[in-house]
Amino acid sequence: MSNGNSEKIVAANPAAGIGFDLFLRCVHCGLCTSACPTYTELGDENDGPRGRIQLMRMVAEGRTPLSDRMRRHLELCLDCRSCETACPSGVRYGRMIEPFRQAVEQLDARLEKRFDWFRELILLRLLPYPNRLRPLLAPIRLLQRLGLFDAAERVGLLRLVPGRLGRLVRLLPPPVSGGPRLPKFLPAVGRKRARVAFFVGCVADVFYRHVHWATVRVLQQNGCDVFVPPGQGCCGAIHLHNGDPDGARLAAHANLVAFELDRYDAIVVNHGGCGAMLKEYGLHWQDGLTPHRAKFAAKVKDVHEFLDQLGFVPPRRRIDCVATYHDSCHLAHAQGVTAAPRKMLTSIPGLTLIELPESGICCGSAGTYNLLEPGMAERLARRKLNNILQTGAQVVLAANAGCMLQIAAAIRGQRLPLRVMHPMELLDLSYREE
Amino acid sequence: MSLPPLITDLRQCVGPSNVLFAPSELAVYDCDAFTAERRPPVAVVFPENAQQVGQLMRVCRHHGAAVVPRGAGTSLAGGCLPGPNSVVLMLTRMNRILEIDLRNRMAVVEAGVPNLKLTQALAGSGYHFAPDPSSQGASTIGGNVATNAGGPHTLKYGVTVNHVLGLEVVLSDGTIVQLGPYEDPPGLDLVGLLVGSEGILGIVTKVWVRLTRNPQDYRTMRAIFDSVEQASEAVSRIIAAGIIPAAMELMDQGILAAVEEAFSFGFPLDAQAILIIEVDGLAVDIERKQQQIVDICKQFGAREVLTAATTAQRELLWKCRKLAVGATGRLSPSYIIEDGVVPRTRLPQVIRRIAEIARSHRIRIVNVAHAGDGNVHPLLLFDERDSAETQRVRAAGREVLQECIAAGGSITAEHGIGVEKLSLMERLFAPQDLEAMRRIREAFDPRLLFNPGKKLPQAGGAASA
Incomplete structure (x- = not known):
C-alpha cells in the first residue's frame, strides 16, 4: 500500500478479455479470503480474491478505470490459485487475473515503449532457454565450487548485485552434479506397464537435472518405458505470466511438434508449474491449433498423479527420516494433486511424514514473482519457514522447481540444517537395491 | 490537495499506509456476503491493537463518523454494510492467538483470528473450539462473537455465547474494558450482553474462549429420503427418542445438485432430501445410538443410511454441508x-x-x-x-x-439481524421491548455511532427494509 491517494488512470479496458459469466460465478461469500496468502499477510480485502474480483469487475463494467492503486492490488496477487481450491462456487480466478494482467502489460508496452531489460532479456530471452542459461551460469558455478560464492553471500557482497538480478543470483542453488543430458529412451524395469514421454522443461533441467534422473528411474522401476522426445522446450509459462502470450504460443508449438501424442500413454511432468501450464494448453490461445493443443493437454499427467493411477510398486528400501511436504500451488491448486504425493511418500519404509501447517499457502516463489515482488515474497518465505520449523522435519519436500529454489534460499539465509528435496529424489533412493 | 480532516486524523492514529480512502479501494468494502444492499464507507482503517482502536474511536466520535467493525466480511445479513458517513474498522490485523491454556481449558485470541485457525492450532491437543459456523474457514472469532454464531454442532454444544468466558471491549468513548474471564459472572452478565450485539455496543478486540474436549468417538451418517417431510419427521423422532446427536443437518434436492457438482461426493441426485447425522460421546454407547438412529430413519422411509467409513469420508461429508451455501453460486x-x-x-x-x-x-x-x-x-x-x-x-x-x-x-x-431483517424486529418484539433494548444501546453508545442502522430499528418504526 502506498501512502498517497493518487488515482492515475490507465486508458483502455484491460478487463475486456474476461468472459462476464466468470464474474457471475462469484457470490461474494468470502470463504476464499483466508486461503489467500496476500490477504492473510495484509488483511485488506483489496489484496484478497473476493476484492480483486470486484476490482476487475468494476473495470469490466466500465464503472471505474484502472487506477494505479487498483493495479498494485492486482499485481500483488501471486496467481497461486489457492482461492480456487477454497471456492465452493467454482470461480475460475486464474482465468480472470491472467488475461487481465496480460492486457495490462500489453497496454503498458503500447503506452510507454520503455525498454525493460530485465523482462526482455533475462525473463523472456534467457531463463526459458537452457542452452543460453547454462553457459552464463558457468562462472558462478566456478565461484561456487571454489567456495567464493558462499563467502560472498556470507559477507553480504551478493547484496551489491542490484534489484531483480541480485535477487535472481541469490536464489541460485549450490552446484549439484546433475548428471548427463537425459537419453532419448530409458527402458522399463521388469514387466512393461506403460509408455510415457517425459517433459524436461527449462529452468528445472538447468538446476534440477538430478531430480529428472530420479524421476525417470522411479518411472522405470514402475514398469514404464520412458521416452524423452528431442526438440521439446520450455512450457511457455514464463512468457505467458510476463505478458508475452505470443512467446508462450511459440513455446507451446515447439512442444506440440516434439511430442507424438499417439505413441504415448501420457506426457509425464515432475514440476507443478510446468504441469499446470501444459494442462492448460487448450485454454490459452484460440486458433486453428486449439483442438490439437487440447488433445496434448489431456495427455499431461503429474508424475505422482500418473503413478498413483497406474498403481505404484511399493518402494522397499528403508529411509529413516522425518520429512514434511509442501504443496506447490500449481500442483495442489491448479492441478488438484494433493493426495498422490503424500500417498507415495508415506509408502517409504521408515519415513515419518509430518503434515506442514498451511501447506497450501504459497512460499512466495510463484514463478518469477519473487524477482518482481520481493517484499511480499520474503514475507511469505519467512512464514513458510516458520511453519516448516514447527514440524521438526529434517527434509522439506516440494514438487516444483520454483518452490525448491525459494525454500532453499530461505533456509540458506538462516543457515539451518534442513534439506530441500523433490519427492522423486526420496522415492528414487527407496527404490534402489540395498 | 488537502485531505478531509477525518482522514488526516485517522492517518495520525494508525499511520498513512493503514487508512484507505481512494474510491476504488473503498468500493471493495461496500458490502459483505449480503450483496442486496451496497454503500461504500468513507474510509477503511487497519488498527493493530486495542489502543489504536480506542484512538480511532475518539477520532470518529470527534468527527461524528459512524464506525462499522468488520472481520472477514462473511456476514449473511449485512452486518458489515457501511451506513452513511461510516468508517470501516478492520480487525483482520489483530489476528494472533495469544495463549492456549489447556489445563484451564481456555484460549485467548485477538478478535481477527479466523475460527478454524484456532482449531488447527489445537490439533493433537485433544481439545477444540466448539462453535463451527459453516464459514469457519474464513470468519473470525470476533465476528462469531458479534453474531453469536452457531453451526451444525450447536445442537449438542451450544452457540458462541456458551463458549466465551471473557472479552476485551473498546467502548464508544475509546476506553478499553475487560469483562471476565469468569465461569459464572458475579455481577450482571455483560459478556452475555455483548455476545450477539452485532457491534452496536462496543468493539470486541480480544476474546477468552472455552475449549471443549474432543469426543472419544463419533459416527457420521447420511440418510437419503424421498421427501423433505419424511426427513424432518425423522429428525423430530430422533430427538423425541432422547438422543441428542452432535449435529443433524438437512439438504434438499435443489442444493444437492450444486453440492454434488462441487465436491462429487456421490449423493443420488434424485434424492429429495438427505440428512447428515453425527453422534458422538463415549465409545461404549455409540453403536447403540447409531443403530437407534438408523432404525428411526428407516421407519420414516429412508432409502439408505450409510456411515462414513473413514475420517476422509467424514471430512468430505462435512465439507459438502459446510460449503453448500457457497456452492449455490453454481x-x-x-x-x-x-x-x-x-x-x-x-x-x-x-x-x-x-x-x-x-x-x-x-x-x-x-x-x-x-x-x-x-x-x-x-x-x-x-x-x-x-x-x-x-x-x-x-x-x-x-x-x-x-x-x-x-x-x-x-x-x-x-x-x-444486520440490515436484512431489521424491518421484522417490530413483528417479533413489542414496542416496549424494543424501547428497552434501545435504552441499553444508548447507555453504551449515546451518540449511536456504533454500526448504526443494524440490529435495532430506530424509534418510531422508521426502519428501512
Whole structure:
C-alpha cells in the first residue's frame, strides 16, 4: 500500500478479455479470503480474491478505470490459485487475473515503449532457454565450487548485485552434479506397464537435472518405458505470466511438434508449474491449433498423479527420516494433486511424514514473482519457514522447481540444517537395491 | 490537495499506509456476503491493537463518523454494510492467538483470528473450539462473537455465547474494558450482553474462549429420503427418542445438485432430501445410538443410511454441508440466505410453506437446515442485475420469516439481524421491548455511532427494509 491517494488512470479496458459469466460465478461469500496468502499477510480485502474480483469487475463494467492503486492490488496477487481450491462456487480466478494482467502489460508496452531489460532479456530471452542459461551460469558455478560464492553471500557482497538480478543470483542453488543430458529412451524395469514421454522443461533441467534422473528411474522401476522426445522446450509459462502470450504460443508449438501424442500413454511432468501450464494448453490461445493443443493437454499427467493411477510398486528400501511436504500451488491448486504425493511418500519404509501447517499457502516463489515482488515474497518465505520449523522435519519436500529454489534460499539465509528435496529424489533412493 | 480532516486524523492514529480512502479501494468494502444492499464507507482503517482502536474511536466520535467493525466480511445479513458517513474498522490485523491454556481449558485470541485457525492450532491437543459456523474457514472469532454464531454442532454444544468466558471491549468513548474471564459472572452478565450485539455496543478486540474436549468417538451418517417431510419427521423422532446427536443437518434436492457438482461426493441426485447425522460421546454407547438412529430413519422411509467409513469420508461429508451455501453460486449469480428458526416439530410445515412462497413470487428457493435445531436456511436465488427479481426475493424472504414467527419461531438463529431483517424486529418484539433494548444501546453508545442502522430499528418504526 502506498501512502498517497493518487488515482492515475490507465486508458483502455484491460478487463475486456474476461468472459462476464466468470464474474457471475462469484457470490461474494468470502470463504476464499483466508486461503489467500496476500490477504492473510495484509488483511485488506483489496489484496484478497473476493476484492480483486470486484476490482476487475468494476473495470469490466466500465464503472471505474484502472487506477494505479487498483493495479498494485492486482499485481500483488501471486496467481497461486489457492482461492480456487477454497471456492465452493467454482470461480475460475486464474482465468480472470491472467488475461487481465496480460492486457495490462500489453497496454503498458503500447503506452510507454520503455525498454525493460530485465523482462526482455533475462525473463523472456534467457531463463526459458537452457542452452543460453547454462553457459552464463558457468562462472558462478566456478565461484561456487571454489567456495567464493558462499563467502560472498556470507559477507553480504551478493547484496551489491542490484534489484531483480541480485535477487535472481541469490536464489541460485549450490552446484549439484546433475548428471548427463537425459537419453532419448530409458527402458522399463521388469514387466512393461506403460509408455510415457517425459517433459524436461527449462529452468528445472538447468538446476534440477538430478531430480529428472530420479524421476525417470522411479518411472522405470514402475514398469514404464520412458521416452524423452528431442526438440521439446520450455512450457511457455514464463512468457505467458510476463505478458508475452505470443512467446508462450511459440513455446507451446515447439512442444506440440516434439511430442507424438499417439505413441504415448501420457506426457509425464515432475514440476507443478510446468504441469499446470501444459494442462492448460487448450485454454490459452484460440486458433486453428486449439483442438490439437487440447488433445496434448489431456495427455499431461503429474508424475505422482500418473503413478498413483497406474498403481505404484511399493518402494522397499528403508529411509529413516522425518520429512514434511509442501504443496506447490500449481500442483495442489491448479492441478488438484494433493493426495498422490503424500500417498507415495508415506509408502517409504521408515519415513515419518509430518503434515506442514498451511501447506497450501504459497512460499512466495510463484514463478518469477519473487524477482518482481520481493517484499511480499520474503514475507511469505519467512512464514513458510516458520511453519516448516514447527514440524521438526529434517527434509522439506516440494514438487516444483520454483518452490525448491525459494525454500532453499530461505533456509540458506538462516543457515539451518534442513534439506530441500523433490519427492522423486526420496522415492528414487527407496527404490534402489540395498 | 488537502485531505478531509477525518482522514488526516485517522492517518495520525494508525499511520498513512493503514487508512484507505481512494474510491476504488473503498468500493471493495461496500458490502459483505449480503450483496442486496451496497454503500461504500468513507474510509477503511487497519488498527493493530486495542489502543489504536480506542484512538480511532475518539477520532470518529470527534468527527461524528459512524464506525462499522468488520472481520472477514462473511456476514449473511449485512452486518458489515457501511451506513452513511461510516468508517470501516478492520480487525483482520489483530489476528494472533495469544495463549492456549489447556489445563484451564481456555484460549485467548485477538478478535481477527479466523475460527478454524484456532482449531488447527489445537490439533493433537485433544481439545477444540466448539462453535463451527459453516464459514469457519474464513470468519473470525470476533465476528462469531458479534453474531453469536452457531453451526451444525450447536445442537449438542451450544452457540458462541456458551463458549466465551471473557472479552476485551473498546467502548464508544475509546476506553478499553475487560469483562471476565469468569465461569459464572458475579455481577450482571455483560459478556452475555455483548455476545450477539452485532457491534452496536462496543468493539470486541480480544476474546477468552472455552475449549471443549474432543469426543472419544463419533459416527457420521447420511440418510437419503424421498421427501423433505419424511426427513424432518425423522429428525423430530430422533430427538423425541432422547438422543441428542452432535449435529443433524438437512439438504434438499435443489442444493444437492450444486453440492454434488462441487465436491462429487456421490449423493443420488434424485434424492429429495438427505440428512447428515453425527453422534458422538463415549465409545461404549455409540453403536447403540447409531443403530437407534438408523432404525428411526428407516421407519420414516429412508432409502439408505450409510456411515462414513473413514475420517476422509467424514471430512468430505462435512465439507459438502459446510460449503453448500457457497456452492449455490453454481445455480445462480446471487442469493439471499434466510436464518429462520421454528420449533422442530413445525419443520415439515415450514418447509412446505417455503416452497409455496417460492412459487407465488416466481423465484427459486433451495434449502439447507440445521434440522435438529429447527433452524432453516432457505437460499433465495436471484440475479442482482435484475432489480425486479431482487425486489421479489426481498419480499419472499420477509414472507418466509413471517411464516417462522407465525409458527412460534424467530427470524434469526445465528446470522444476526444486520440490515436484512431489521424491518421484522417490530413483528417479533413489542414496542416496549424494543424501547428497552434501545435504552441499553444508548447507555453504551449515546451518540449511536456504533454500526448504526443494524440490529435495532430506530424509534418510531422508521426502519428501512
